[in-house]
Amino acid sequence: MAISSPAACSSRLITSYSTPSLPLSPAAISTSTKLKALNLSSSFLPPHSFTTPSSTLPQSTRRSFTVRAARGKFERKKPHYDEIDAAPEERARGITINTATIYELMDAVDSYIPIPQRQTELPFLLAVEDVFSITGRGTVATGRVERGTVKVGETVDLVGLRETRNYTVTGVEMFQKILDEALAGDNVGLLLRGIQKADIQRGMVLAKPGSITxxxxxxxxxxxxxxxxxxxxxxxxxxxxxxxxxxxxxxxxxxxxxxxxxxxxxxxxxxxxxxxxxxxxxxxxxxxxxxxxxxxxxxxxxxxxxxxxxxx
The missing domain is CATH 2.40.30.10 (Translation factors)
Incomplete structure (x- = not known):
């Protein structure tokens, strides 16, 4: 039996274990044709990944980057007053641009809109909006004082829906603050002596005795x-x-x-x-x-x- 030379065995092993050829893209085939025409080796062929365009980003993302870049190129940054106010020399002044602008606006509003005058000279009247019962103290009627004033210890009439009765105001409270009197325009709660919660309801009014019927x-x-x-x-x-x-x-x-x-x-x-x-x-x-x-x-x-x- 004839024994092959070591070179021939090596050639057959390389041929039998060579990796299968992958299909080339049209661009790679065109490049291979040109190289063969120039009598160049196939080792000069570029890899498949270089001849085929690839991108890790989807098409919509690339488009958004392009639009954003185009906008940023022509977009002009607007001046912001906060950046000016943050400057050390502006902070040293104490009054910033924004603060001065607000002061000017409020001055214009105050000069244009007259301040309403409270009708404190008229007889007292409060329309009852809600009623509460406080254990150990009595009944509280809440509402807005439409006119006049009322002080602790004064007597008021309860008018409307039922027979008119009078009661004594033993306390005045506004926003959890105890007051001596309530003025027109105040939203207050009046603590009344000698009245039950069932005797007063929304729709009645508390008024100066004899001022309204x-x-x-x-x-x-x-x-x-x-x-x-x-x-x-x-x-x-x-x-x-x-x-x-x-x-x-x-x-x-x-x-x-x-x-x-x-x-x-x-x-x-x-x-x-x-x-x-x-x-x-x-x-x-x-x-x-x-x-x-x-x-x-x-x-x-x-x-x-x-x-x-x-x-x-």
Whole structure:
């Protein structure tokens, strides 16, 4: 048996264990053709990874980077007052640009809008919004003082919805602070002596004795909202029974009479009309001439008015 030379055995081993050739991309095939035309070895062929474009980022990410770079190239940074205020020389001044601007704005607002004056000279009146019972102390009625002043130890009338009674104010508190008196515009709680929680409710008023009385019938000028304004879609007639929202109470009343601008009796009121009506309430309410109210129906406001005169 013929024995092959060591060189021949090595050549056969290399040929039998050589790695299989991978398919080349069109770019690699074109490059291989050019190299063969130049009589170059295949060892000069570039690897497959260099002839095929690859990217670890998706197309959408590359597009967003491109757009962001384009924006950053032409975008102009806006000046920020905080950066100016942070400068050491500006801090040494004590008043920054932002602070000075706010001061100028508030001065302009104060000079343009007049400060409302508190009606402290008028008789005291507070519309009751809520009632609390404090164990060991008594009953507290909360609300906003509409006018006048009240001091600890003074007597006030409880008016509306029931028979009028008077009680003594034994404490005044506002935002967890004990006060000696409450002024018009204050939201306070008044501690009353000798009254139970069941004897007072929302809708009543606390007032200076004899300054206001309850009534059930009055004459008023009202405006009925249109459909486009969120009001009624149809007219109403005499006998209409809506709710009248007066201060903090909601009382049912009956429209007994309707009159036009010439004080001539009318039969119906159309949405958008401004008329004069006579109202009878089912319970007495503390009201007076010039007091405003809202007309409500089904939980929404359908009109507004002002009392012209008290009938009874």
């Amino acid at each position: 309850p009534h059930t019938k009055f004459e008023a000028i009202v405006y009925v909202l249109k459909k486009e304004e969120g009001g009624r879609h149809s007219p109403f007639f005499a006998g209409y029974r809506p709710q009248f929202y007066m201060r903090t109470t909601d009382v049912t009343g009956k429209v007994t009479k309707i009159m036009n601008d010439k004080d001539e009796e009318s039969k119906m009121v159309m949405p958008g009309d401004r008329v004069k009506i006579v109202v009878e309430l089912i319970v007495p309410v503390a009201c007076e001439q010039g007091m405003r109210f809202a007309i409500r129906e089904g939980g929404k406001t359908v009109g507004a008015g002002v009392i012209q005169s008290i009938i009874e």
